[in-house]
Amino acid sequence: MSLLDFLRPRPKNTANIARERLRIIVAQERATRGGPDYLPLLRNELLEVIRKYVQVDPDAIQVNVERGNDGEVLELTVALPEAGRATGTGG
């Protein structure tokens, strides 16, 4: 750190931002890895159907395949927007 550095605005630590963004996206991509190839497509079509009724964010839908002892379970989680912010057109 030099004297002159105190006069300049401190740049953000963008390396930390990169690391955190990567942690999240890599974990997310690893979760769907090895699952059936149709998962992303299924997720998009579900999103379209849900959006007919409730306006949800594209990343509000999580589709996971869990492998248990009794076979595979398709788990679907949809985070609905807070009441009042919903702008559904279907109902």
Place this chain on the structure above:
Amino acid sequence: MTETIVITSGKGGVGKTTTSASLATGLAQRGHKTAVIDFDVGLRNLDLIMGCERRVVYDFVNVIQAEATLKQALIRDKRHENLYVLAASQTRDKDALTQDGVGRVLEDLAADGFDYVLCDSPAGIEKGAHLAMYFADRAVVVVNPEVSSVRDSDRILGLLSSKTRRAEKGEGPGPQHLLLTRYNPVRVEAGEMMSVADVEEILGIPVLGVIPESENVLAASNSGVPVIHDAGSIAGQAYADAVARLVGEDVPMRFLDAPKKGFFKRMFGT
């Protein structure tokens, strides 16, 4: 026993070919009979980096299609008599490489007594990249400390553990090594670039080497001499260290810290 190693990355332009050329040269310098194969059909470049572009007569596809023998197509390195290059074809036909064909060439190299066969993968996850990794015993994943390169490398790690012959046989993916290129310790210290530890933690594979950003890399490719020959450059020394680790030696990491600034620079900056 021949060991087949894929040099891969997913993203283009991160230094796969530069790395393939230097690792192959380093292995040959240590006395191992080594072949390095360019899998980038249609975009041949390893020959340029190895400095043998004017001696390419037959290529990888010619051998696979039985238009030439392996002996005719292998280009012997000018500096090391135990180092050979197999150039990619410039054909636009992406289907020219076949799994059977690649498998046969690798068997022939093994029968010829090669110790190491390095497969220089094309960018992407298409056929050429798939075939470059399919037969590999080990993988060197070349990464820049930058978001898109790290993410693509993780995709490649996924493919290595599912789409290779080892994976199909249920043997697991085999050893995977992280090789970080274009590393700039000054920018890491300033918080402008992810550190080795950051990338290692995200990808979860051990570090084979860290190649510092160096003007000597461009100078080496300009002149067609793999940068490992430039023993005076830090990039060349870092590649030599990586080769030592590749053959199992325990070599400490170098060039990870920014050079210490003198009193004047500390006070007044650069």
